[in-house]
Amino acid sequence: MPGDARPKGIFKNLTAKIAAIPMVLTAMVVFLGCSVWTIVYSFTSSKLLPKTRWVGLDQYERLWGSRRWLVSIENLAIYGILALVLSLMIGFMLAALLDQKIRFENTFRSILLYPFALSFIVTGLVWQWILNPEFGVQNIVRAMGFENFIFDPLYNADIVIYGVLIAGLWQGTGLVMCLMLAGLRGIDEDIWKAARVDGIPTWKTYVLIVIPMMRPVFITTLVIITSGIIKLYDLIVAQTGGGPGLASEVPAKYVYDMMFLSQNLGQGFAASTMMLLAVVIIIIPWAYLEFGGKRHV
Amino acid sequence: MHTTCKALFVSAVIGASSASAAELEVTHWWTSGGEAAAVAELASAFNATGNTWVDGAIAGSGSTARPIMISRITGGDPMAATQFNHGRQAEELVEAGLMRDLTDIAEAEGWKDVVHPISLLDACTIDGRIYCAPVNIHSWQWLWLSHKAFEDAGIPVPTNWDDYVKAAPALEAAGKIPLAMGQQSWQSAGAFSVLMVAIAGKEIYEQVYADHDAEVAAGPDIARVFKAADDARKMSKDTKVQDWNQATNMVITGQAGGQIMGDWAQGEFQIAGQVAGEDYTCLPGLGVNQIISTSGDAFYFPVMDNEEQSEAQGVLAATMLKPDTQVAFNLKKGSLPVRSDVNQEAANDCMRKGLEILAAGNTIPDTNQLVSPDTNSQIEDLFSEFFNDSSITVEDAQSRFADIVADAD
Numbered sequence: 001m002p003g004d005a006r007p008k009g010i011f012k013n014l015t016a017k018i019a020a021i022p023m024v025l026t027a028m029v030v031f032l033g034c035s036v037w038t039i040v041y042s043f044t045s046s047k048l049l050p051k052t053r054w055v056g057l058d059q060y061e062r063l064w065g066s067r068r069w070l071v072s073i074e075n076l077a078i079y080g081i082l083a084l085v086l087s088l089m090i091g092f093m094l095a096a097l098l099d100q101k102i103r104f105e106n107t108f109r110s111i112l113l114y115p116f117a118l119s120f121i122v123t124g125l126v127w128q129w130i131l132n133p134e135f136g137v138q139n140i141v142r143a144m145g146f147e148n149f150i151f152d153p154l155y156n157a158d159i160v161i162y163g164v165l166i167a168g169l170w171q172g173t174g175l176v177m178c179l180m181l182a183g184l185r186g187i188d189e190d191i192w193k194a195a196r197v198d199g200i201p202t203w204k205t206y207v208l209i210v211i212p213m214m215r216p217v218f219i220t221t222l223v224i225i226t227s228g229i230i231k232l233y234d235l236i237v238a239q240t241g242g243g244p245g246l247a248s249e250v251p252a253k254y255v256y257d258m259m260f261l262s263q264n265l266g267q268g269f270a271a272s273t274m275m276l277l278a279v280v281i282i283i284i285p286w287a288y289l290e291f292g293g294k295r296h297v
Numbered sequence: 298m299h300t301t302c303k304a305l306f307v308s309a310v311i312g313a314s315s316a317s318a319a320e321l322e323v324t325h326w327w328t329s330g331g332e333a334a335a336v337a338e339l340a341s342a343f344n345a346t347g348n349t350w351v352d353g354a355i356a357g358s359g360s361t362a363r364p365i366m367i368s369r370i371t372g373g374d375p376m377a378a379t380q381f382n383h384g385r386q387a388e389e390l391v392e393a394g395l396m397r398d399l400t401d402i403a404e405a406e407g408w409k410d411v412v413h414p415i416s417l418l419d420a421c422t423i424d425g426r427i428y429c430a431p432v433n434i435h436s437w438q439w440l441w442l443s444h445k446a447f448e449d450a451g452i453p454v455p456t457n458w459d460d461y462v463k464a465a466p467a468l469e470a471a472g473k474i475p476l477a478m479g480q481q482s483w484q485s486a487g488a489f490s491v492l493m494v495a496i497a498g499k500e501i502y503e504q505v506y507a508d509h510d511a512e513v514a515a516g517p518d519i520a521r522v523f524k525a526a527d528d529a530r531k532m533s534k535d536t537k538v539q540d541w542n543q544a545t546n547m548v549i550t551g552q553a554g555g556q557i558m559g560d561w562a563q564g565e566f567q568i569a570g571q572v573a574g575e576d577y578t579c580l581p582g583l584g585v586n587q588i589i590s591t592s593g594d595a596f597y598f599p600v601m602d603n604e605e606q607s608e609a610q611g612v613l614a615a616t617m618l619k620p621d622t623q624v625a626f627n628l629k630k631g632s633l634p635v636r637s638d639v640n641q642e643a644a645n646d647c648m649r650k651g652l653e654i655l656a657a658g659n660t661i662p663d664t665n666q667l668v669s670p671d672t673n674s675q676i677e678d679l680f681s682e683f684f685n686d687s688s689i690t691v692e693d694a695q696s697r698f699a700d701i702v703a704d705a706d
Binding site: 047048049067068132133134152155157241243244245246247256257260261262263264267 | 360363364367368371386388389390393480481482537539669670671673674675678681682683684685686697
């Protein structure tokens with residue numbers, strides 16, 4: 001009976017739809033509503049408290065004229081690209097090594113995953129000490145007899161972001177390794193056997209057969225790492241405080257400092273709107289390609 | 298109806314606690330050795346009135362603590378009293394009606410007659426009403442010199458900034474860091490404003506910070522200040538500490554020749570058992586222009602629903618300005634009392650110098666009172682970068698400084 005199809009469409013699975021209402025409301029009000037509110041107020045001159053004194057694009061002009069914001073973006077780009085590439089590469093290598101049916105695999109896996117159990121604050125402080133020239137690596141190497149050895153990334157504005165990168169990789173690679181290992185374990189044993197029968201070398205099997213088969217795992221990992229990179233804040237605060245000078249500032253810290261230290265909400269909102277825009281520009285085409293296409297299959 | 302409810306509620310609360318004593322949570326960022334000893338004096342004075350001081354120290358510095366305080370006040374979970382630097386940090390909170398009006402307490406205690414200089418009370422006054430209790434006077438304009446460092450280098454302790462700059466190579470040769478400077482941005486910006494008062498003088502300082510005159514900021518006087526800041530940058534390049542008290546410690550132990558820091562550093566010397574004039578020298582106005590700024594700390598009291606606590610807030614505000622509390626607190630803190638009518642016998646060498654300058658009226662308002670936190674943090678960003686990156690030229694930094702001054706509010 002085609003006449004009944006329409007009303008049925010709405011009331012189909014009614015309980016499930018009712019159950020979803022709180023989630024839908026939360027998403028609409030908290031995520032969408034607050035984002036819109038933030039964007040609207042980024043066009044005002046709000047200081048400590050939000051006020052509707054409209055100033056047009058002034059906040060954005062100041063934002064893009066601010067050296068600190070430009071340095072922040074540059075740092076995020078360097079950190080982001082390197083963290084993404086290196087943590088995927090190192091994570092996959094470690095997983096591939098662990099996958100060789102070695103002894104004490106559980107032990108090694110735990111050791112490599114342990115840093116992930118620490119917060120970024122602890123990671124930042126630990127690496128601040130390790131990289132401190134008076135107490136850390138530089139001091140140890142000098143004590144071994146290399147008197148002129150210099151290694152003080154956190155006090156050198158040109159390379160400070162790489163000092164942060166080391167700490168970020170140390171903390172995050174273990175998780176990537178675990179995800180990759182799970183992906184590797186998901187590859188059917190028969191595929192390896194078939195590759196061996198065909199005489200394909202192991203590295204080629206990895207690159208040409210296994211990695212393409214692990215595409216879903218790679219995408220999950222990519223999303224997790226990327227979101228971690230964009231919200232990078234606590235590691236910087238604990239490790240360098242944005243210094244020396246402005247050399248290790250990042251956008252999330254700019255937003256926080258503007259909103260709460262400078263008591264300039266409008267400027268903070270403008271910066272967070274730019275961060276949202278950047279995410280949207282990257283995510284939407286990718287999500288469309290990744291998930292939108294499947295309906296036609 | 299509403300008042301009846303309130304009355305019922307209040308009587309219920311009073312009934313529950315039976316006595317008129319109240320617990321007040323007080324937040325502040327005084328956590329270094331000298332500061333903690335000073336705040337204990339305030340707490341014991343307040344506890345002596347039969348109430349209870351609940352300490353809410355927030356470690357870090359003002360820039361860590363203020364956002365926490367502000368978000369608690371605006372988020373509807375106010376503490377009973379909180380420290381701010383007097384000036385414009387709490388301006389909008391007062392305008393939004395979130396702070397308790399202290400005018401009644403101020404009039405009963407006669408603050409208008411005893412607080413000296415009166416500009417401290419002016420900084421607490423908005424539209425004729427008083428909203429904060431100033432507790433001390435701090436000035437930024439001090440140079441602290443380590444006698445040990447200069448002895449080790451075999452040169453006399455300098456008496457002004459220029460001699461100090463000339464002494465830098467000798468200090469370096471003796472393996473000392475000429476100038477200790479923590480890397481937090483407020484320290485860099487503070488040092489610059491100190492240099493400005495010392496080298497360019499009071500008028501230029503006021504034209505730049507109070508009148509926001511960008512032409513002066515781009516002019517030859519400020520160029521000389523930037524030249525001095527460049528010297529300071531070279532002298533401090535090997536300091537690898539963050540916090541101000543770590544830098545002060547380098548002066549105390551003789552690893553560094555000196556430090557430009559406010560008189561709160563005094564508390565650290567005192568805790569270390571050092572004697573002014575014997576172990577260290579303090580030069581107000583860097584030994585050039587003996588002018589000090591009158592910044593400092595003040596307590597604000599957020600509006601509370603509970604009348605009993607409101608009452609106790611008044612008691613706390615009054616206690617903080619009592620002569621005995623003022624003397625005890627400020628001796629430990631290394632700051633000057635806000636009243637001129639208190640006993641100064643116990644003041645040490647450096648505090649006396651400060652009191653003399655204060656009595657002579659050679660004071661200027663602090664930058665926190667003249668520019669908004671927004672402008673202030675732009676200035677801090679600039680100097681944090683300038684002092685940590687020697688590739689920024691003096692001319693470049695000055696033109697950026699003039700831009701900030703032009704847009705200042």
